[in-house]
Amino acid sequence: MTDDSIHSQRTRTLITEDLLLVLFQPDSGTIAGENTLFYVLAAGALTDLAQHGHATIADAGFRGTLIHAAGEPPEDELLRPMWDYISQKPRGVQTVLAASGPTLREPVLDRLVERGHLCRQKRRVLGLFPSTSLVDGGSGRRSELVAEMRAVLVDAAVPSEHIAALTALVSASGSLPVLHREIPWSGTTATRAKNLEQGDWAAGTAATAVTRTMIAVVANSLIAGAVVANR
Template sequence: MAVTLAEEIMLLSLDDVSGAARERQSAAWAVAGGILLDLVLAERVTVEEGRLRVTDGTPTEEPLLDERLRRIAEWAGRRRRDPKVTEWLTKDQAKAVGATTESLRARGLVRAEQHRVLGLFPVTRYPEADGTTERELRSRLRAVVLDGAEPDARTAGLLALVHGAKLHRLAFPDVPRKEVAPRLDEIAAGQWAAEGVRQAVRDMQAAMVAVMTVTVLTATT
């Protein structure tokens, strides 16, 4: 079974050797957004004017997506109106990272290793176990962004999320951001999917920028 958008973002974030998550906060928002985008592409969820609605509760047969779909439906069902995307991303981003990393472990793409920080605090890290999927992913992203290949809808959506969360260094570690940003702007604005899907991505990008800005301001004050 093909990996999800959230898993692809997580693969970009996890250091292959140490298993530590890089750009942890920004990647967490993108992981949660990736799950939403996969559900939008699967026509289970819509995102309109910054608000989230479950339109079809039928399972996708992808456990990571189906668990999030169930959680969204239960959470949104207790509210008087469709919730804002920012509310869901804020609520779910930390849990989504854990669920996505566990899904990668179950697929055999990473392995779990226990460590202690300062010899006291236990942490789990996820170094690479099978790099085939990540190598294919990075090759595909480079072909689209650096070589001008036409992206399919999922790849374009992934790049739009990477761009919105400012994860350029994770996706293209050896290329300056200024060299990839114009192409990512072009892809995000392009006709790569139905207007409803592209609007959903724009709404999620705006939501990620909003919550990331609040997080940074809170941390600095």
């Protein structure tokens, strides 16, 4: 991989990265929905693959919906392991999320720290035990994303593909109400979020159609995964 390609992938922000950033709660230093976070991040990565032409969906009849690898392997090291996994053979969505999700949290956090969106802060608990906490990095990225999501959900603004996918995944994760201080929660907000989950936003390019379809599929899988995890 050349230095130019590494720089390119580093400057392009993934949905997966922004997903974790939005779920980060600055007041507490925690991440919303930790118990199902691996599913959520994997859904983000699968959406990133679809958005950039590296994954497609096919109806396999009684086998359900299967994920296929497409195109060339992604250069981004966060996405490559998932692409390698589905390139071996077509796989079910839940299988892909469960296999790929557990390894994503730390490298995505590392990327957010590297970009300056989050910081790791060392401290001592009770003055004795070393601990590391997360704090906002002051880049303003999280505030910008939340503001764009609020405009879509509260003011009915037309979302970009990136914001539509991001909002749909946050909603499907079940964590949107956690953001109620920043994005007021209401029946209208919930309805608009559910519409995005179903891939219901303005059609644009062919890539947008692929992303909308992937969002609808992974949103259903996220909801099912959350039900199982919270039993």
